[in-house]
Amino acid sequence: MINNISADHKVYFLSDFHLGAPNADASLIREKKLVLFLDSIKNNAAGIFIVGDIFDFWFEYKKSVPKGYTRLLGKLAELSDAGIPIIVFTGNHDMWMSGYFESEMNITVYHEPKTFVWNNKKVLIGHGDGLGPGDQGYKFLKKVFTNPICKWLFSILHPDWGIGLANYFSRKSKEKTGLSDDHFLGADNEWLIVYSKEVLEKEHFDFFIFGHRHYPIDFPLTNNSRYINLGDWIKNFTYAEFDGTNIQLKKFES
Structure with missing residues (x-):
């Protein structure tokens, strides 16, 4: 439980590591950088939010999880x-979390956006996939992927087959996306900005914090509400820091 933030502590937010992609060697470099970052904040962290897509693919079988990622998982366990x-928060690449993080590391896992209030600041946090207008194809696929029967059918595949198949489709998805995440698309085309504005019409939030987009954005929605996208740890190595009053988007330089 994170209570009000004291002057000498901060809450940290980061997302979209996609560990495992595009290959083991490149992933290991990013994983080591993540561990360095987590080690650098351990003395003043009031809490750490990882907002989806830690892994490029993750599925928790009944008796096993994908191998690898030992350095990051060990550091998270140490901090916890x-x-x-x-x-x-689960993302679209690691939505199949089902108890491992909770039981092994005492880490809270959320599958949908959630509201938090600290120091009278109201914050909505989520990965961001499936929110806002459009992308009906993905929204349908998400319902399929999260359906208990479909999850069970996937779970009976041998992990070598299941993980191999998932990695193949993940690579094809990235090829299709191309460079669309390399620049700001404009407020009318950034679907998470559109979504945040729609939410603001019904309920006030001081900050909206999302991942998924892979492009760091700090956008004023109104005079007292901001949308922040955390970027990624593939190209940008960005994160957000809440000091109890304000949230700043920063870049980790190691």
Whole structure:
């Protein structure tokens, strides 16, 4: 549980590591950089939010999980054991979390956006996939992927087949996306900005924090509400920092 933030502590937000992609060697470099970052904030972190797509693919079988990622998982366990609250939101690449993080590392996992209030600041946090207008194809696929029967059918595949198949489709998805995440698309075309504005018509939030987009954005929605996209840890190595009053988007330089 994260309570009000004291002057000497901060809440940190980061997302979209996609560990495992595009290959083991490149992924390991990013994983080591993530561990360095987490180590650098451990003395003043009031909480750490990882807002989706930690892995390029993750599926928790009944008796096994994908191998690898030992350095990151070990560091998260160390920080959690030290009493730092860690909250994970599932993304579109790792939506099949089902208890491993909770039982092994005492990490809270959310599958949908959630509201938090600290120091009288109201914050909506989520990965961001499937929100806002358009993308009906993905929204349909998400319902299929999260359907209990479909999850069970996938789980009976041998992990070598299941993970191999998932990695293949992940690569094809990236080829189709291309460079669309390399620049700001404009407020009318950034679907998470559109979504945030729609939410604001019904309920006030001081900050909206999302991942998924892979492009760091700090956009004023109104005079007292902002949309922040966390970028990624593939090209940008960006994160957000909340000091109890304000949220700043920063870049980790190691």
